[in-house]
Amino acid sequence: MADKAQIQEAIKTQGEVVRKLKAEKASKEQIDEEVAKLLELKVQLGGDEGRHQFTLKTAKGTRDYNPKQMAIREKVFNTIISCFKRHGAENIDTPVFELKETLTGKYGEDSKLIYDLKDQGGELLSLRYDLTVPFARYLAMNKVTNIKRYHIAKVYRRDNPAMTRGRYREFYQCDFDIAGQYDPMIPDAECLKIVHEILSELELGDFRIKVNDRRILDGMFAVCGVPDDKFRTICSTVDKLDKVSWEDVRSEMVKEKGLSEEAADQIGQYVSLQGGMDLAERLLQDAKMSQSKQACAGLTDMKQLFSYLQLFQVTDKVVFDLSLARGLDYYTGVIYEAILTQTGPVPVAAAQNGAGEKAEEGVSVGSVAGGGRYDGLVGMFDPKGRKVPCVGVSIGIERVFSIMEQKAEASAEKVRTTETQVMVASAQKNLLEERLRLTAELWNAGIKAEVMYKKNPKLLSQLQHCEDSGIPLVAILGEQELKDGVVKLRTVHSREEIDVSRDKLVEEIKRRTSDV
């Protein structure tokens, strides 16, 4: 332990760091981080009366959700779940941790990001990294060969968090998958329809869904002269095209991965292509591409996919993009990724919220949904290697939350965090018992009601609570009302008051709040 004077010196220095950041209007996240360091130093110094001091923070890369954030989250989940149910999906849940071996060998290089549990005797466990591998384990374990299911749950990655952009170490995934042996591209098209529906309904601005196929990528690599054993690593490099320029990608291929310049240039021509069904048709005629059986199979399916997407009327947002590669190893066919393209309203909101978000102005939140076909994953778990073809999509909800939160922040409309319909109040003293009795009556009738936990609260503070939390009605009791068998029903926003007979009160409250 460092000596007291040293720590005091460190506190002084750290205090200046915090002050400086605040003066510069640095991001809240940055300030919070430095304040946390300052607090830790203060803890080291020892608190008053030597009481144990806690570091008051959540684990790195995680956050609490306050009631306002939860209200937004509930709204987003409702939209997503409604869509999944509209498409006839069942719901499953799996534990937050799996046997470590279940996750081994599924994520390639990203395996280093898996959280392991401490060996406390017994099994070796890891926190789930996604919902797809537990789903495949579930199918194999229960010998399920066809199911359409959704699963909404938190997953865990020891990644570098960038919380202002919605990148966390604990985050939600909303997964929809169709498992089963079906005719080509029908379930695949439904997954894209679902992404289209959800992103439209959430009103996040314009978006685009890129699609490609692992078979087209592999075929392209083959005809461009990429050696078989380099397919995967070159695919990872192509995957970076949404973040870095073609020049950088080309240089990585040639210099780091030892690809010939000719091969790289040929790839370069293909990955610049974007289109729709026409592009798939054109590539089927392409002298080189048509030499690869794999590519042809992928392109024929791509045509089929677009024909179904036309029936679903979603082709306006879908682009066949040969540069889309996706990181994960387990994809075997169609892959897709949705990005928000409209950077307009969101950064404005971010700038308004004044937390020094300027550096991020115009920066897109990136991919908000992704998925594809993985026909081999279940077979990896089945003792006899029996395959169950699967295709699915995962909605990355934290980024959506970030946007919705910023929108709510910028909007004049107040987010309600409760659904309370009526506050049971009194203007006079000594009416606690009467208030409690009436409140219980309302609860028993299914009315959402609140009452102040004070013997004699002031009427003003009762009304103020309604204003603050958006409660639309107040049921006011007084000696006279009790004598008359009525309740004074006050509308908070208009301040109108009418007497309602006690036995009509429930009905009247229901009538007035039926649109809430």
Place this chain on the structure above:
Amino acid sequence: MADKAQIQEAIKTQGEVVRKLKAEKASKEQIDEEVAKLLELKVQLGGDEGRHQFTLKTAKGTRDYNPKQMAIREKVFNTIISCFKRHGAENIDTPVFELKETLTGKYGEDSKLIYDLKDQGGELLSLRYDLTVPFARYLAMNKVTNIKRYHIAKVYRRDNPAMTRGRYREFYQCDFDIAGQYDPMIPDAECLKIVHEILSELELGDFRIKVNDRRILDGMFAVCGVPDDKFRTICSTVDKLDKVSWEDVRSEMVKEKGLSEEAADQIGQYVSLQGGMDLAERLLQDAKMSQSKQACAGLTDMKQLFSYLQLFQVTDKVVFDLSLARGLDYYTGVIYEAILTQTGPVPVAAAQNGAGEKAEEGVSVGSVAGGGRYDGLVGMFDPKGRKVPCVGVSIGIERVFSIMEQKAEASAEKVRTTETQVMVASAQKNLLEERLRLTAELWNAGIKAEVMYKKNPKLLSQLQHCEDSGIPLVAILGEQELKDGVVKLRTVHSREEIDVSRDKLVEEIKRRTSDV
């Protein structure tokens, strides 16, 4: 690694263990456990073609939820959440893991059951053990001094699982807490009202809510001559009274904890007492009890509590029980626990389900809810020790699930796992495109619709799917219908069919399924 012959021998022996258990109709859990051992041995032996073999199981003490279980869970959650919202509660969420130090020193002996994460560099983390400590951390960290919130989430305990009785290592808690400085016993009474509402609405059979107060217990210990430093350990022993007899408890007090026989016998007289407000009044007059200021404060509040419970009309289920002690250290006032008393219908269902549950016939699932007042916990986190009085209740939902599952199993009524309203089908070939087009129309109109992912499915298999999954309507397309601009709408249970004009279809489906 053991040699092959040894493993083969072990497999043979283990196989016999499994066969024997099956013959004895042992519990599913027991059989599953032994089968898992068998599978592990087979894995050791190496699979066909040397492919890596997985142990196909979930971690000990955890389980997957299949769609049927999820449907039941959703129903239970809806009941609970509706009640919490009816009482004006806001919702929060916290991360699944906390800094290890946040949990340290909060759970007494039970701390050994906390799951720690592996030290992979960075912070030391643990999975949350309950939702109360994270809530207190949240309040202190965000300087919240009053809130009524609910939180429904999974918690983790490395306990001995007894899964058939709903005891898991990963399980849900549904917590409702009221934080803030209020007049005595009003929020406390609301917590009990909530337990009463939820247990009534879930229709789990009769129940009882025991209440007591830590101050009454401590006062009782004092007047019975328990030394101050033995209060806590004697309290733990009293806590066992719901599981073991008074004789055993007395013996533990005297022989293990060194209490005098006189003190033990005096305690014995008090802890046998049960009653209502009358008992609180009687004890306030009790020559010994009335000597303890603490006990008197607790008893006066108990009287107050019962007066509020009378207003809430819930005294029929509430018993003031001096033997209730509760395990956790952090309670400072009122404590309570709800138990199901009706063992009737449940074990019958369990017996019917034929999984060898006989041994548990008549065994109560024990406590399904518990809670109390903890006025000191937030102060443990606040840097200046500022206290925020809190009272809350936690509904232990896994036990409720177990009962609901058994009920569903025993009931003739089928649990639907989707909400699909209509299946879009065709009797003839080559109508896939028309089916997809109509399905998309229905989705876009907010109708929950399914379509088979086959080019030419048989009508019979389409109808069979409706029967299996409870879909009430089928929209059948054929050449003639397309020509006439109609759809044949079939009611699955009655087999009636009528032609509906295509532009009236959405309306007609909504009308027919409005009660679904």
